[in-house]
Amino acid sequence: MLLKHKFCLKTDTQSRCPSRITFTSLVAVTTCLDTSTAVPAAPLPSTALAEPIGAPVAAPLALSTHFSLTVNGRRIAVHQARVSAVPFNRVWPGHQRPLDQTELASFATFDADFLTPAVLIITLLDDHPRASTFATDDIALRPVAWNLSPAVDRTRRTLTLRLDRPRHFTVEIGGQHHALHLFANPPADYEFPPPGSPDLIHFGPGVHHAGLILPRSGQTIHIAEGAIVYGAILVRHADNVRIVGRGILDTSPFLRGQEADETKPGGELFARGLALDIPRENLNYTGNITAIACAHLTIDGIILRDSPLWSANIRNGCRHVSINNLKIIGQWRYNADGINICSSSHVRVSGCFIRSFDDGIIARGTHMLGENTPLHDMHVTGCVIWCDWGRALEVWTGSKSASISRVVYENIQIIRTTHIALGLQVWWGSPDTTAVNIRFEDISIEAHPDALPPHIQEDDTHAYPFPSDTSPARHIPDLFCANLCNPGEEWQKYFASTPGTTAKRSVYYGCITLKNIRYTGPDTPSPRIIVGSGDDILQIHNIHFENIRINDQASTPPMPLTLITHSNVQHLTFRS
Known part of the structure; x- marks a missing residue:
């Protein structure tokens, strides 16, 4: 669908809306977006969203309850991500890993010009499993080779860090579990197609249920800061395609190829791909x-x-x-x-x-x-x-x-x-x-x-042999x-x-x-x-x-x- 709006470039201190990048954008409001056949339609309100699709293994993730972050005094959204809690793996058993082998981590992204150092204040919140032990926990910022050394306030549970350049790094409190991942970017500086161009697919801030996105040659997909797009992008026999932005592309609602049924929830990517005569074996690796x-x-x-x-x-x-x-x-x-x-x-x-x-x-x-x-x-x-x-x-x-x-x-x-x-x-x-x-x-x-230490899971009844917070033997x-x-x-x-x-x-x-x-x-x-x-x-x-x-x-x-x-x-x- 076509939607008229202005796109605002955000910096660490202000927002500006240059007229040179006012454009007509394409917003996914159906379960699948095939831009090779997309045609203009009547404008929709900016709040219009498709209904959720797929079969997510767990509930959609909200903002983190483990960490908060400010950068130069501005509050930055801290998101959640499900990660592996233990190194436990097996030959594909026909179903996905159970959630008890996972845990929630946190991440945040922001842009800064770094003309002066960006000041980050990270606060450990009450819900973090290490909140009660923060006073004595080891704190590690990785990579260690970068020598990132925050000022730590053990009483207020804060870390204050000055960054002089773009960096992607992690913050670990008392070990690797429930870590914070920080993505400090240079300012976004993208050239977009002219206003009204069909060569632009824009996802603005908010939640979008896009399904399978199939750009054609010459198109730009822009996932803006603050956008969460539930879907997958398949660029097939298309040249000069760009996928850019600061937002999130999340494929959690969709099942792996060997477990997906195109007639059931979780198989929507396959249903769309098979309808376009894309071989199933290619879709298996989507x-x-x-x-x-x-x-x-x-x-x-x-x-x-x-x-x-x-x-x-x-x-x-x-x-x-x-x-x-x-x-x-x-x-x-x-x-x-x-x-x-x-x-x-x-x-x-x-x-x-x-x-x-x-x-x-x-x-x-x-x-x-x-x-x-x-x-x-x-x-x-x-x-x-x-x-x-x-x-x-x-x-x-x-x-x-x-x-x-x-x-x-x-x-x-x-x-x-x-x-x-x-x-x-x-x-x-x-x-x-x-x-x-x-x-x-x-x-x-x-x-x-x-x-x-890594272990191979023998069957569904086999549990990882060690508690996730201890190691029985040093593993290198x-x-x-x-x-x-x-x-x-x-x-x-x-x-x-x-x-x-x-x-x-x-x-x-x-x-x-x-x-x-x-x-x-x-x-x-x-x-x-x-x-x-x-x-x-x-x-x-x-x-x-x-x-x-x-x-x-x-x-x-x-x-x-x-x-x-x-x-x-x-x-x-x-x-x-």
């Missing part, structure tokens, strides 16, 4: 944002919350993709990855914050329906990662022939991860799988004494792992080829560099680097480690680092 075979895609500034699967999925030969200042939070469901870049090229990811249940950022080779292009030229920089289960940064491919090259992860802060911080992995492999010119550089990895994630994995019989149905095939598999990793990697955390057990798998199918040539520092101590094996290698590794070098 998360907050999915892009299939697109060029010149821009994603900037918005917040993604509660995806049914992978949160942002760039796949099937997308080209020239920019993902900047994206914030991902509230990912607690099975296989809820952060950003997946799949068989695409010339991709830039910068300045993002990701808290995922499963893997954080992944460079994936050929894996899904219709993919037949290499993954080439992917550059990730300036991001903060919190990974509740899997691998924080990863290069991955499965059983289809795949070519992965020129992948760079640099200047990244991993504030929490569970299994592996940096990974290069092939599941099963193919007759022709290569991953070459992979670089991890200038990366900080934090490990923590309160980290809970592996620093780096490059291996070949046989996923086991229970996973073989998910792959196009299985161990029953007769083709000879060949997997090659070459020219792998890890440089300026800093680990901060417990000294024992010592962090591990694992290279190779003892399987002749995998060959690894030319892998170089330089300036690997453990608690600021230069590390060369065997101390203070554990290095495990296999005979299929050639030309491995270590330089302090």
Whole structure:
């Protein structure tokens, strides 16, 4: 529907409404928005909203009752997000994780020009589980490498912090549970289509029940600050699409592909997609944002919350993709990855914050329906990662022939991860799988004494074996792992080829560099680097480690680092 209104740019001190960005906007007031066929209609009042759709697992989230925040004296809304409370996972059992494996965290976003430092006052509210122990609790702001040091008033339960630049960081009171995630952005500065243009889809402040949003080539989707859009965006065979703003895209009402029924609540995304002849296998991977075979895609500034699967999925030969200042939070469901870049090229990811249940950022080779292009030229920089289960940064491919090259992860802060911080992995492999010119550089990895050990859930009756606020044994994630994995019989149905095939598999990793990697955390057990798998199918040539520092101590094996290698590794070098 068409709706006339002015869009106001907000700063940290005032609001201004320049006439140059007065426009006619499209507001979703039906269950699904297909802009390839959208036509103008009569104006509606600005308060008009669609009825809620879907089948949310839990009640919609309200504002946080754990924290309040002011920035330069202005009250900022603090939202809730459901996150994983324990590192407990299993092969997809046909239904979603129970809520007793989750907890509520908080997050807030704001813009500031930082011409002078922004003054943040964070208050711990009575409902926070640590309110009664705040007087003695440890307080941690992460990443620790940034040395963010608030003034703490133990009586008033406040933290006062001065920020001199945009930062995405967390505040932990007495440990990792019920944390606050803060997203301090530079001022939003977007160019929009001219007033009245059909190339603009605008969601203003308020709640919108949009369903499946299908932009066409040349369109801009603007999710404004204060907007919460319940839906998912599928950019399919469309070029020059932009998804920008400071609002929230929330996909909590919708079910994962394997559990969704298009005739029932929770399956509305599938009903719309199947009606457009989109293959079900493609819809199975629909998360907050999915892009299939697109060029010149821009994603900037918005917040993604509660995806049914992978949160942002760039796949099937997308080209020239920019993902900047994206914030991902509230990912607690099975296989809820952060950003997946799949068989695409010339991709830039910068300045993002990701808290995922499963893997954080992944460079994936050929894996899904219709993919037949290499993954080439992917550059990730300036991001903060919190990974509740899997691998924080990863290069991955499965059983289809795949070519992965020129992948760079640099200047990244991993504030929490569970299994592996940096990974290069092939599941099963193919007759022709290569991953070459992979670089991890200038990366900080934090490990923590309160980290809970990961466990696989055996069945529905199996509970996580330890209380969420205690750890029976110190758990340290592996620093780096490059291996070949046989996923086991229970996973073989998910792959196009299985161990029953007769083709000879060949997997090659070459020219792998890890440089300026800093680990901060417990000294024992010592962090591990694992290279190779003892399987002749995998060959690894030319892998170089330089300036690997453990608690600021230069590390060369065997101390203070554990290095495990296999005979299929050639030309491995270590330089302090």
